[in-house]
Amino acid sequence: MILLVIIIVLALLFDFINGFHDAANSIATIVSTKVLSPFQAVLWAAFFNFVAFFIAKYIIGEFGIANTVAKTVYPQFITLPIILSGVVAAIIWNLATWWLGIPSSSSHTLIGGFAGAAIAAAGFGAIQSPVIIKIASFIVLAPFIGMVISLLFTIAVMYICRRISFSKTEKWFKHLQLLSSAMFSIGHGLNDSQKVMGIIAAALIAAHPLGIGMGVQSAADIPSWVAFSCFTVISLGTISGGWRIVKTMGGGITKVTPLEGFVAETSGALTLYLTEILKIPVSTTHTITGAIIGVGATKRLSAVRWGVTKKLMTAWLLTIPVSALLAAGIYCITNLFL
Numbered sequence: 001m002i003l004l005v006i007i008i009v010l011a012l013l014f015d016f017i018n019g020f021h022d023a024a025n026s027i028a029t030i031v032s033t034k035v036l037s038p039f040q041a042v043l044w045a046a047f048f049n050f051v052a053f054f055i056a057k058y059i060i061g062e063f064g065i066a067n068t069v070a071k072t073v074y075p076q077f078i079t080l081p082i083i084l085s086g087v088v089a090a091i092i093w094n095l096a097t098w099w100l101g102i103p104s105s106s107s108h109t110l111i112g113g114f115a116g117a118a119i120a121a122a123g124f125g126a127i128q129s130p131v132i133i134k135i136a137s138f139i140v141l142a143p144f145i146g147m148v149i150s151l152l153f154t155i156a157v158m159y160i161c162r163r164i165s166f167s168k169t170e171k172w173f174k175h176l177q178l179l180s181s182a183m184f185s186i187g188h189g190l191n192d193s194q195k196v197m198g199i200i201a202a203a204l205i206a207a208h209p210l211g212i213g214m215g216v217q218s219a220a221d222i223p224s225w226v227a228f229s230c231f232t233v234i235s236l237g238t239i240s241g242g243w244r245i246v247k248t249m250g251g252g253i254t255k256v257t258p259l260e261g262f263v264a265e266t267s268g269a270l271t272l273y274l275t276e277i278l279k280i281p282v283s284t285t286h287t288i289t290g291a292i293i294g295v296g297a298t299k300r301l302s303a304v305r306w307g308v309t310k311k312l313m314t315a316w317l318l319t320i321p322v323s324a325l326l327a328a329g330i331y332c333i334t335n336l337f338l
Contacts, residue, residue, distance in 0.1 A: 019237020052189025069198025116324025143290025
């Protein structure tokens with residue numbers, strides 16, 4: 001029972017870190033364009049992170065992404081030490097990339113850690129390869145989809161506004177950025193909160209044969225308190241902010257105007273809503289980065305700081321294997337004592 005409680009507490013800690021790590025995704029452009037102050041921006045994003053709980057529960061009616069995450073490893077191989085190792089590895093990688101100001105994927109570090117610990121315990125047969133491959137493919141697909149939507153959306157908006165003065169459009173899109181930021185924050189809450197829900201669900205499933213799993217035998221049995229806690233904690237994490245990454249996202253990739261900020265956030269939000277329908281956990285970081293690149297590319301390819309982008313993509317590709325190796329090492333150590 002103590003180990004289960006420790007895992008739940010650490011999973012919620014990861015959720016909190018995820019909130020401040022990814023806060024930059026939905027507020028970087030409204031801060032860099034001076035639509036809101038940093039403090040106002042994080043409150044705005046946190047509120048809509050929490051609103052996502054009610055949308056998932058009462059409008060969508062399910063937590064499909066949580067179910068996908070819980071199925072990363074076959075149920076018969078899931079144990080509490082495996083989950084503990086995966087969560088600890090994910091926390092370490094998230095804190096390291098936050099400290100370095102690298103907007104890496106909280107999603108993929110959590111999934112990589114979970115899978116890596118399972119492989120260390122029972123070999124590659126323990127993981128559901130089709131699920132891992134589908135999730136990993138969106139390391140490329142999510143930013144690409146965000147970029148394409150953003151590119152087309154920017155062209156359409158610029159065409160519609162071609163006869164309107166710059167000062168007037170600037171004023172319009174500063175107000176519209178509040179809407180786009182809210183949309184993206186809802187998408188962030190829907191996607192990222194459910195990943196931690198999936199890990200906690202996996203822990204409860206593993207604890208069920210021990211008589212301490214609270215009756216949870218599958219991800220469909222996730223108690224309401226788990227969902228509510230995950231959405232609440234990620235909102236609190238968002239309030240704490242992620243200022244190191246705001247700098248990278250707000251101006252490190254390309255210079256962003258209110259019009260472009262609106263387009264990037266809206267495109268990122270639409271991509272997240274699409275993956276919510278497909279029940280695929282994706283990185284909100286990857287999504288908004290792709291959207292910002294799409295916005296920059298409409299001006300000219302040289303407007304995108306490809307050196308920064310290359311470093312980001314390298315970090316993305318390393319996230320799953322590094323997290324998996326880290327979790328495998330932690331599992332080997334943990335297994336000596338548990």
